[in-house]
Amino acid sequence: MVEKQPEPAPAMDPRELSRTLVDITTRSQELVNEFVTREQSAHHIDLDDALHMSGLFQQLASRMVSNPMQLAQSQIAFWQDYAQLVNNTTMRFLGQNRESVIDPERGDKRFSHDAWEDSPIFDFIKQSYLLAADYVHSTVRNVEGLDEQTARKVDFHTRQFVDALSPTNFVATNPEVLEKTVETGGQNLLRGLRNLLDDLAAGEGRLRVSMTDTEAFEVGHNLAITPGKVVFQNDLIQLIQYTPTTDTVYKRPLLFVPPWINKYYILDLQPRNSMIKYMVDQGHTVFVISWKNPTSDYADKTFADYMVEGPLAALDAIEQATGETDVNCVGYCLGGTLMGATLAYMAANNDARIKSITFFTAMLDFSEPGELEIFIDEEQLRNLERRMGSQGFLEGRAMATTMATLRANDLIWSFFINNYLKGDDPFPFDLLYWNQDCTNMPARMHTFYLRNMYQENRLREPGGIELDGVPIDLGKVDIPSCFVSAREDHIAPWKTCYQGVHLIGGRPRFILGGSGHIAGIINPPSREKYGYWVGDNTPGTAAEWLDSAEWAPGSWWPEWEQWLAGQASAKVAARQPGAGALPVIEDAPGAYVREHA
Structure with a gap:
């Protein structure tokens, strides 16, 4: 029997190759010229970074x-x-x-x-x-x-x-890339170079590695599609009320306060993994804050403004929309830190409208904040403040890049290999699309947050922070609380999040999910992944808690929802958005979430 010879690699038409190389050369020169022109004004900042690392x-x-x-x-x-x-x-x-x-x-x-x-x-x-x-x-x-x-x-x-x-x-030392180069006759490298130029153009001269197919998703079309209405808005937020799917709902509404460092629809990606849809289907009247994507006009917005125009304004609006003053609340990441501060401010003003609080991967104590701490010393903060002072905000892409470096092999180099060496298009992935949909942060607010939380850890100190002229004390908060963290979280380490159970009063509960900062929270029951630990006792250390906690398979969502239902009071007829004193402004997901950094 004659052994079958392998098929030769496909040859590229010389004329097509020539046109491709001319196009690549032309685009490369244009990008270099644009980059040099733009970077001349920002050179001093890059020099500061280089000197800091050199030191x-x-x-x-x-x-x-x-x-x-x-x-x-x-x-x-x-x-x-x-x-x-x-x-x-x-x-x-x-x-x-x-x-x-x-x-x-x-x-x-x-x-x-x-x-x-x-x-x-x-x-x-x-x-x-x-x-x-x-x-x-x-x-x-x-x-x-x-x-x-x-x-x-x-x-x-x-x-x-x-x-x-x-x-x-590197091409020469990656066997998978070498195989593909032989199979395609080198066309993968040309495609990779084009992908590289596309990403440089998208990043305006700075390499912005594509993590997913950005053309595969559209907010309001196949992301953030749980039915609802925007019923309130101000300079900083739109408030969305979701359409009920049950005949009766819990009397006490549920308010989600997401981080403003990212867009809210991490909680509402697609129906199969939407926490918002899940909670609506369990009979909760769900509201969520959608934060404004700030421009230089928002440079002087403060942390207190985010409190007053954010959750406090949302509570007023929820009362108008439903007639209810009592609300259960969830704060995610920075939204959780904001809610801790807000609850302390409300306690100082005898405001008891929030009846329970859930913290998703949120730190109240920043004594061990994880690897992000390396970016927040005095020298780097001054450099960052100069950068924000020149434009009024920190651009979202800068923060996204910083987060990616914490897991460079997974969030940078794997896509570098796929996109530029193998020449493949990135795979469409809803979570990574959301991750690249960046938001900016106002200069004054962000400086306050970094200095008072990360650098000085003043939130945990009674009277350590004043908001709107009021000294706040987390110890004055006395409501049921549930802390949810993720065991592999590198942004908000779970042992640091656990310390929050000892900073506020009431009856704390702690749930520890598997995976990381995002996947550990967005883990719907349908996936049956990771498992979780739960315990009602909150001993002195996180290690002691883990020793006494019980492990359960699957998603922690039903466990938490059962706890939340116990805080939600009796049931009433389902509430339709716009049926109360607040008219509908527009359909969810609203205009604010569609704004790009």
């Missing part, structure tokens, strides 16, 4: 040379492991199997292609990288004499550098 590594270098013996020992250990790797690889070429000197960490998806194990060459490249990465990380982490904050910053920036140098990020 960090100068401190590291001086500490390393002060202890040459420790550095030498690390180098000796590295070369011993490397010599073992060379020997193992030689034996593999001779047909003998050898145990790996080092393996990727569990959950590292970069080396999932079979060639990283099956090919001695690629296995050698993989282990060489992992050994070098481990050597660099361990050397940096074991340097003595650095203060804790500087050590964390150096470790973070070192990780960014090491991740960028992964062999998976």
Whole structure:
């Protein structure tokens, strides 16, 4: 039998190749010219960032040379492991199997292609990288004499550098990319270059890596489509009331206060994973705040303005819409921090309209705020304030980029490989579309938030913060509360969120879901994923709570909804948006959520 020969790679028409290269060259030159022109005015900010990082590594270098013996020992250990790797690889070429000197960490998806194990060459490249990465990380982490904050910053920036140098990020050392290059005759690289230029154009000269197919989704068409009406608006919010799907509803309405750092429709992506739809279907009269996407005109909006024009204005509107003064409330992330401050302000003013509060991945104590802390020292805050002062707000893309760097391999490099090296279009994914739909933050409000919460941790202190002239104290809040966190959350670490149960009064409850900051919350029952821990007792530490908590499979939504139903009072006839004293302004999702940064 004659062995079938592989089909040759498709050849590109030379004329088409020529046109493609001319187009790429022309677009590249235009982008470079636009970028240089625009960056001239912002050069001092980039220089400040570079000087800050340079200073960090100068401190590291001086500490390393002060202890040459420790550095030498690390180098000796590295070369011993490397010599073992060379020997193992030689034996593999001779047909003998050898145990790996080092393996990727569990959950590292970069080396999932079979060639990283099956090919001695690629296995050698993989282990060489992992050994070098481990050597660099361990050397940096074991340097003595650095203060804790500087050590964390150096470790973070070192990780960014090491991740960028992964062999998976280069054509010649990524077997999956090499296979595709052979299969397509190199057309994947041309497509990837075009994708790169498209992303540079979308980012106005700065690389904005596409995470999903942005043409696949439209807010109000296949995202944020739970039926409802905008019944109130002011400078900062639109308030949406959702159409009931049950004949009767709980008497006490439910208000969601999402973070203004992102758009509210993370709670209403699509019907299959919409928390808003789920709660409507359980018989709750649901309201949600949709925040304005601020421009430079909002530069002087304060944190207190966000309280007064946000949840406090929403409570007034809900009373007009339903006739009810008592409300259950949910605060998500920054929205939860705002609601903690708002509840303390209301307690100081004897305002008892909120009868229960749920915090989703929200911090009230910022003593251990996670990796975001490395961006919030005095030097970086001053730099950020200069940047916001020049335009009146922090652009949403800057914050989105910062968040992505916390998980660079998953949120940057995986898309770099897919889009630019493999030349594939990004996969349509509703959550990632939402993640790229950025919002800006007013300068004055954002400065207050970063300094008073992250840098000085004043919210937890009685009287540490004044809002609208009123000193606030979380300890004066005395209502039932439920804290929901996610075990793998890198933005609001669950153990830090847990500390909030000891800052407010009432009867606290804590639920810990699986996964991270978003997937851990948007985890509908239909998925049957992750599982969760729940416990009514709230001992002194998060570790003690976890030891006594009970684990359950699936989504925590029904568990929480059952608790919330106990706070919702009797049932009444279903309420239609616009039937009360507030007329309908427009259909949900409203105009504010459609505004782009």
